[in-house]
Amino acid sequence: MNIVSIAIKEMKTSFRNPTTLFFALGLPVILILALGTIFLDSFKSTITIGDMKVLYMEQPNTPFSKEFQMFMNEASNSKVFFEKAENPEDSKKKVEQNSYDGYVELNKHGIYFYQNDNKTIGGNVIQGMLNTFVDQSNLANSAKVDQLVLMTMDMKDDYIKETTIYSNKQPRAIDYFSVSMTTMMILFGTANAIHLISEERKRNTADRLIVAPITKLEIFLGKIFGSVFINTFYFLVVIVISKYIFNANWGANLGVVIFVLITEVFLATSLGVIIGSITKSAKVANSVIQVVAIVTTIFSGTFYKMEDISGVFYLNPLNWVNEAILDLIYANDFSTATLAIVLNIVVSLLFLLVTITLLHRREGL
Amino acid sequence: MKVLEMKGLTKKFGDFIAVDNVTLTVAEGEIFGFLGPNGAGKSTSIHMISGLLRSTFGQINILGKDIVKHRKFAKMNIGIVPQDLAIYEDLTVYENVKFFAGLYGLRGSRLKEQVAEALEFVGLSDKHNSYPINFSGGMKRRLNIACAIAHRPKLLIMDEPTVGIDPQTRNYILDSIKKLNKMGSTIIYTSHYMEEVEEICTRIAIVDHGKVIVEGTKEQLQAVVTDKKDIWIEVKSNKNIRAQEIEKIKGVESIQIDERVIKIHSDMDINNLNQIIQYFLSNEIEIRSVEEKSSNLENVFLTLTGRNLRD
């Protein structure tokens, strides 16, 4: 009960702080709109690349054979040239060696598209074109099958990565920045969390809390929960505005997306309290958080689109969260989301444990 | 009944001893004054009683129970008015008091009732929905008190609650303290204003450098210095007064110049009033009034320590 009272108080004070409101709600909305507009063009796939070569193989009774012939003819106008393949294994090898941009197999169930592991731009373009073909065929019902399906295959272990025709729509600028600004804003919540405890000390209210018949742990948990709740509320508002006013695409797995974001809020809050508890003064804490914020933002796909996040870049929470959400929205892929959720929660709990231990040792709050 | 017992209470900060072997008892119904100059160890003692600081040595009992063993019980029965304002400026007056009272387990209509009562008590009833950020110092002090009394503690500890406020609010607060006491609260009142302590306290301990130097009722303390008197001379202007000159007069021990009131501390047995007045007249200093006072707590402190309570 005391935890609830403290959490509610925390939410009230946060909500009444105009600066917090601006950074949590105003700024991300403005940035989404601004960046979404500025980068409108660069996100359209108008990158000029050289000729692209695709191998294809058709099973005997493919119902949409004729339509695909027409598609291939049209594709040549876009400098995508299809060549009939000799045998599947050989073709896949060629794609793997990068001599071809992709290999397409047609049968009565749909289209199987094999592309190189290191997704090339060419591979993406072809994938996009195939997608459009599938969409249009389904719309006009010209494929003579109930539902034409495009399946993109990973070369290495041959497992099906993306299976529905909804997959692989590429994000527009507004879609992309809706995600990256939301995750950035959440991580910047760390800056508020470093003051969660020190604020009480500054106002001397820490003393009142300590003399009250409640435990330090209750005070601490109340503040953490309050912070997580109010920041969750803030990002939900940003999602609603971007989704319903800017028509940004948040995908079909919004529940999971929100859960990933909540764990990010949790991470930002616990990162804040641990910085706040190990630094000597608010000034030092502020400098630390500024460095953290700048580094994480620069080395992330926050203001530009990162094609491939790997290696050390993956150690950046912004990257693992962004990747998780983009995969949820555009690839229907839950694996990166699971990893992000586990990472966020484990790291948060670790931070909280250290903070609680430090807090327990000290007299007062 | 003993509301508070301190036995051999000691607090060290490193090598520095802030509170030194203090043993005191406060009985139910008392307004107990804790008088001492800056740095005497008043707040440190209070912090140990309230559980903000751990004592280095010694024991504290609240209502007969050890506060270390019965932490929650002790906390439930204590209310603290901290020396420094401890309120949330972004919560309304009502929300502030309600939040803190709520931490003592009050809920629902009882909570509302007691919060309203506390605000009524400090005269902030018409300010329920105001934010304290724009309040005067006196109003903030009153809110600071309301936050400590809404849960109706048996023992209310006030650490210099009248610091930095206008005389009117100060009187209001002192009256409220007497009223609270009549309603059944035992009060510990900390101050370095001896007038306040003299006015409201039923028993007083004078502390200095962490030690209790004397303890008793006002009368008992004054008896310590019956051989001294105070002569207060109000003048039109204190311009031409040279303290060293007056100190040469036989019997005079010390002089304090408080604006236009010259406070002369002197031996009781030596009749030097004529000589003192003569000094003023011969230096053409206009006298407005002369008062001879029996010894006050200020003098008790002076006599026992050789220093003024406030420097």
Ligand SMILES: Nc1ncnc2c1ncn2[C@@H]1O[C@H](COP(=O)(O)OP(=O)(O)OP(=O)(O)O)[C@@H](O)[C@H]1O
């Ligand atoms: N946390 C601390 N660490 C070190 N020394 C401290 C600490 N707290 C208080 N002191 C020292 O202990 C002494 C007593 O301080 P305390 O605040 O109890 O005095 P006080 O009687 O309340 O004075 P005041 O009238 O100024 O409030 C002072 O010399 C102070 O500097």
Ligand SMILES: [Mg+2]
């Ligand atoms: Mg003090």
